[in-house]
Amino acid sequence: MSNAETTDRIFVTRNGDVQELSPRIEEMLLRDFEGLSLDLNGDTEKRPDFLCLGGELLIEMKSLTGSPQERIDNAVNQSQESIDLPRFYGDWPLQSVLKNLEPENALRFKSKVSDRLGRAIRTHIKKARGQLASFAQKNPSASHKILILTNEGHEEYDPDTVRFIVSKELHNYSANHPQKKEAIDAVLFFTEMHALVRANTASFPIHVMKASHSTHATSLDEVISRLARSWKSRTELFDVPELPPNYSGFIRIENAPTRLTEQKAWEQNYRKNPYMQYLSDSELAYLWRRTIFYGALLIESPSSLSKEQIKEILKARTHIQIELSERGIPLDTLRPTKEDVQKFIRNMNIPLHVK
Numbered sequence: 001m002s003n004a005e006t007t008d009r010i011f012v013t014r015n016g017d018v019q020e021l022s023p024r025i026e027e028m029l030l031r032d033f034e035g036l037s038l039d040l041n042g043d044t045e046k047r048p049d050f051l052c053l054g055g056e057l058l059i060e061m062k063s064l065t066g067s068p069q070e071r072i073d074n075a076v077n078q079s080q081e082s083i084d085l086p087r088f089y090g091d092w093p094l095q096s097v098l099k100n101l102e103p104e105n106a107l108r109f110k111s112k113v114s115d116r117l118g119r120a121i122r123t124h125i126k127k128a129r130g131q132l133a134s135f136a137q138k139n140p141s142a143s144h145k146i147l148i149l150t151n152e153g154h155e156e157y158d159p160d161t162v163r164f165i166v167s168k169e170l171h172n173y174s175a176n177h178p179q180k181k182e183a184i185d186a187v188l189f190f191t192e193m194h195a196l197v198r199a200n201t202a203s204f205p206i207h208v209m210k211a212s213h214s215t216h217a218t219s220l221d222e223v224i225s226r227l228a229r230s231w232k233s234r235t236e237l238f239d240v241p242e243l244p245p246n247y248s249g250f251i252r253i254e255n256a257p258t259r260l261t262e263q264k265a266w267e268q269n270y271r272k273n274p275y276m277q278y279l280s281d282s283e284l285a286y287l288w289r290r291t292i293f294y295g296a297l298l299i300e301s302p303s304s305l306s307k308e309q310i311k312e313i314l315k316a317r318t319h320i321q322i323e324l325s326e327r328g329i330p331l332d333t334l335r336p337t338k339e340d341v342q343k344f345i346r347n348m349n350i351p352l353h354v355k
Contacts, residue, residue, distance in 0.1 A: 013253075021150040048060040117156060128184060147186075166209045290340075
């Protein structure tokens with residue numbers, strides 16, 4: 001781990017290739033919890049994954065492996081006309097999009113996006129519910145039934161969002177089936193895309209959502225505490241000294257693979273040092289219009305620009321678009337005017353000063 005420079009956008013960079021969570025959790029269950037794999041006979045669809053602690057603990061594992069971006073994009077596209085949503089290009093943070101909406105429209109749009117984002121989670125919960133219920137019915141000694149949900153690399157599944165979706169699903173099931181006990185006692189969410197910071201130390205805790213019937217189940221709490229301790233011993237704690245000592249909350253993890261394309265390196269470098277955040281919106285908009293003009297010139301007459309100018313333009317465009325997305329400024333409001341073009345031509349030899 002390496003700490004990012006002090007900025008208003010708090011994150012930590014993780015260097016090197018990222019290991020998947022699921023194999024590490026499976027190893028923990030096998031070594032520390034007397035885990036017996038129920039998939040060994042090939043029945044991976046109807047059975048849960050592990051029987052642990054001598055048959056007391058039943059666990060099903062589900063992974064959030066697919067990117068939810070397409071589902072979010074569909075929600076954006078459907079909302080373009082109904083709530084007069086500005087047009088955005090590329091992947092923009094949800095909070096940035098919400099900045100451009102009236103409060104009522106922002107609430108409607110956030111609800112729609114959360115619904116789309118939650119489909120994979122709800123599907124996993126419904127499937128796990130059937131697997132756990134079917135096995136527990138034939139094996140009554142399995143007194144604790146847990147769904148382990150893992151986030152394998154998607155920052156959209158932040159802990160607060162997942163907690164909201166899972167808790168709502170568990171609550172709705174209990175409300176809609178008052179005579180039927182929830183088959184899932186608790187959902188445990190594992191992620192290393194966000195870390196919890198307290199007293200300048202960051203960690204990757206397990207996020208626990210219990211069903212209503214398990215709220216005061218002491219024996220279940222003991223099992224979950226044991227899982228948490230075991231996972232903590234297998235994960236890395238790291239210092240974040242640049243944050244205020246009283247800071248408490250989640251920070252985003254930026255992965256820095258061993259090999260990066262030049263484009264990805266530009267993105268990583270800007271997120272570490274967002275030097276454009278101190279520009280006003282009008283100054284940032286001017287820089288964007290200038291790069292748009294140079295981009296058009298590059299297409300029409302590539303020989304008119306040097307290799308150094310071309311690289312500077314591409315890097316500047318990358319940095320500016322990241323900053324625009326953080327602020328929630330729609331790109332379709334930033335087209336160059338005739339006056340801009342005339343000014344850009346006069347200032348062709350003035351560098352863009354990207355870092």
